[in-house]
Amino acid sequence: MTQPLLDLSRPLKTDVGVGMDRPEDTAAYAARAEQRGADAVLVAETSHDPFMRLAMAAGRTSRVELGTGVAIAFARTPMTLAHSAFDLHRYSGGRAVIGLGSQIKPHITRRYSMPWSRPAARMREYVTAVREIWHSWQTGEKLDFRGDFYTHTLMTPMFAPEALPQGTPPLWVAGVGPLMIQAAGEVGDGLICHPLTSADYLSQSILPAVAAARTKSVADGALWTSRPFDVTGSVMVVTGRTEEELAASATVTRERIAFYASTPAYLPVLELHGWGDLHEELNTLSKQGRWEEMGTLVDDEVLNTFAVVGEPAAAGRALRERFQGLLTRVTVSLVHEPSEDLVFDVLDGVR
Numbered sequence: 001m002t003q004p005l006l007d008l009s010r011p012l013k014t015d016v017g018v019g020m021d022r023p024e025d026t027a028a029y030a031a032r033a034e035q036r037g038a039d040a041v042l043v044a045e046t047s048h049d050p051f052m053r054l055a056m057a058a059g060r061t062s063r064v065e066l067g068t069g070v071a072i073a074f075a076r077t078p079m080t081l082a083h084s085a086f087d088l089h090r091y092s093g094g095r096a097v098i099g100l101g102s103q104i105k106p107h108i109t110r111r112y113s114m115p116w117s118r119p120a121a122r123m124r125e126y127v128t129a130v131r132e133i134w135h136s137w138q139t140g141e142k143l144d145f146r147g148d149f150y151t152h153t154l155m156t157p158m159f160a161p162e163a164l165p166q167g168t169p170p171l172w173v174a175g176v177g178p179l180m181i182q183a184a185g186e187v188g189d190g191l192i193c194h195p196l197t198s199a200d201y202l203s204q205s206i207l208p209a210v211a212a213a214r215t216k217s218v219a220d221g222a223l224w225t226s227r228p229f230d231v232t233g234s235v236m237v238v239t240g241r242t243e244e245e246l247a248a249s250a251t252v253t254r255e256r257i258a259f260y261a262s263t264p265a266y267l268p269v270l271e272l273h274g275w276g277d278l279h280e281e282l283n284t285l286s287k288q289g290r291w292e293e294m295g296t297l298v299d300d301e302v303l304n305t306f307a308v309v310g311e312p313a314a315a316g317r318a319l320r321e322r323f324q325g326l327l328t329r330v331t332v333s334l335v336h337e338p339s340e341d342l343v344f345d346v347l348d349g350v351r
Helices: 023-035 050-058 078-091 105-111 119-139 178-187 199-219 243-261 264-272 276-287 291-295 300-306 312-323 341-350
Strands: 013-018 040-043 065-072 096-101 171-174 190-193 230-238 307-309 329-333
Touching: 013 023, 013 065, 013 341, 023 040, 023 050, 040 050, 040 096, 050 065, 050 078, 065 078, 065 171, 078 096, 078 119, 096 119, 096 190, 119 171, 119 178, 171 178, 178 190, 178 199, 190 199, 199 230, 199 264, 199 312, 230 243, 230 312, 243 264, 243 276, 243 291, 243 300, 243 307, 264 276, 276 291, 300 307, 307 312, 312 329, 312 341, 329 341
Parallel strands: 013 040, 013 329, 040 065, 065 096, 096 171, 171 190, 190 230, 230 307, 230 329
Antiparallel strands: none
């Protein structure tokens, strides 16, 4: 029996992200997050490999989910990703959650020396290929995947891992543009929304697009549609325990919003709110390298639309009120974090 197209009535789960910290600190941070009640620890792929860091975290935790937030899909083949994710899921006792992102062309072609073309179509096929590989491992059936971008037709017993008794991990897809959001709805177990996402943009644009894309997969009886579909977002929070911390958080967050808003990919969400001219101004300043000046153009209305503002507990409650029924889980994103426990205090407020 399939799930509803989008069940957004579930209690809002709270996740924490780990960025460019030293890999050796990841396990202790994950243990602390589990102790403080986080539902998942998500590790970004920046200057270190996320799967190694999550494997270290798995050894120090027992309950919290462990996810990539995100792993760069096109830097790997589907087979490479399938192995890493499968092993993490096994070692963690079924707690892996695999978030995938496409990155942008210069990074894929010039940093990773991998091919780039039609990213949404490639991501759709990538996720499908990973599922087919896992299906072969789980059932012993012949692997015979042939697509436009990837071909996987060889799997001998020596290279096939033992089936996972807990099943395969969920696959979330990060999406900003309409084509990638459609791909996430069609083949993913969840959508990862960008931090520059407002509640109005979620309700009026993103969620209807996901539901429409998911309709065909549900009608086709795709096996993964038996799982609930997650809509997860990283929400910027302006907070602090003192007026000075709150002011510093607001300044840095305005600059982050300005950086995102200067990028053409995020113009649709700005236009929804009537702020297309703001994008033009910020885009011009960004080309001149006037980064600090850009932040001054983000007024209180824009700040409060894209970020939740308040002392930790109040910010957490406001976050829940804003996104309950629009997201199934939220990752608190503190652009300015003077102390480690601050993010956990916000999560307490959400719960």
